Amino acid sequence: LEANREGDEVWHKLLVNDLAERRPSVLKGDSVYVWVPGTQDVEYEGFVHEVLRDSAWLQLNPCFQDATRNVVEFNVRFSFSRLQFRRMHTAIDNVDLSLVWPSVPDPPPDTTPLESFQQKTNWSPNDRQLDCLQRVDALTNSPRKFPFLLRGAFGTGKTSTMCNVVLQLLRTADADRPRRVLLCTECNAA
Numbered sequence: 001l002e003a004n005r006e007g008d009e010v011w012h013k014l015l016v017n018d019l020a021e022r023r024p025s026v027l028k029g030d031s032v033y034v035w036v037p038g039t040q041d042v043e044y045e046g047f048v049h050e051v052l053r054d055s056a057w058l059q060l061n062p063c064f065q066d067a068t069r070n071v072v073e074f075n076v077r078f079s080f081s082r083l084q085f086r087r088m089h090t091a092i093d094n095v096d097l098s099l100v101w102p103s104v105p106d107p108p109p110d111t112t113p114l115e116s117f118q119q120k121t122n123w124s125p126n127d128r129q130l131d132c133l134q135r136v137d138a139l140t141n142s143p144r145k146f147p148f149l150l151r152g153a154f155g156t157g158k159t160s161t162m163c164n165v166v167l168q169l170l171r172t173a174d175a176d177r178p179r180r181v182l183l184c185t186e187c188n189a190a
Contacts, residue, residue: 001034001058001074003065010065011049012058014076026051031079032058036071044068048078088186092151129161136165140179 002013016026028048035043044067046060068074125133136148148165152158166181173179 009059010062012046012060012064013055014058015055017054025080026056026078027081027084029081029083031081032056032060033077033079034058034060034064034074036068037073037075042067092149095149123160123164125161125164126157129157129164132161133165133168137168140169 002015004011004013014032026048028051030048032046032048033043034046044061044064046058046064048056049059050057132150139148150158150162162183166183169179169181
């Protein structure tokens with residue numbers, strides 16, 4: 001732990017390899033507990049304030065700095081905070097669905113471009129993934145432009161679906177129909 005003082009507050013920088021790649025998974029707002037190895041009587045609680053590539057900025061209990069002045073090695077554990085996920089779900093629950101999922105006509109029954117696309121990419125989508133691809137195709141051919149939000153449980157193929165959607169959009173672009181894509185995820189793994 002490396003300490004930095006800003007005014008009356010002391011911030012601690014904890015170095016952890018591959019922290020930004022979610023190994024271990026640490027998010028802003030998570031609780032952190034620090035104690036001296038070989039002791040079990042005192043744990044100092046704090047919070048993660050910022051997660052960087054290979055480090056996290058922590059704010060620990062004010063007693064920590066004085067009590068551990070000559071200690072150079074610590075045990076650290078993190079406690080997962082559901083606050084970030086609750087905020088994400090609240091945002092999705094409160095979104096104007098007519099903006100995210102506008103009323104557009106169902107995709108045309110002619111899926112020849114999609115079938116051609118699937119053959120070129122060696123991707124075999126399931127029915128829901130194919131429906132997503134068709135709906136994005138219908139949205140992009142609409143006179144109005146809409147954002148598209150894809151969500152689902154772990155392991156349902158969201159990443160491969162979105163990669164193939166972006167690939168299809170870029171492959172069908174031409175001078176008259178340029179494509180601009182902004183793709184956002186909550187973590188680097190996707």
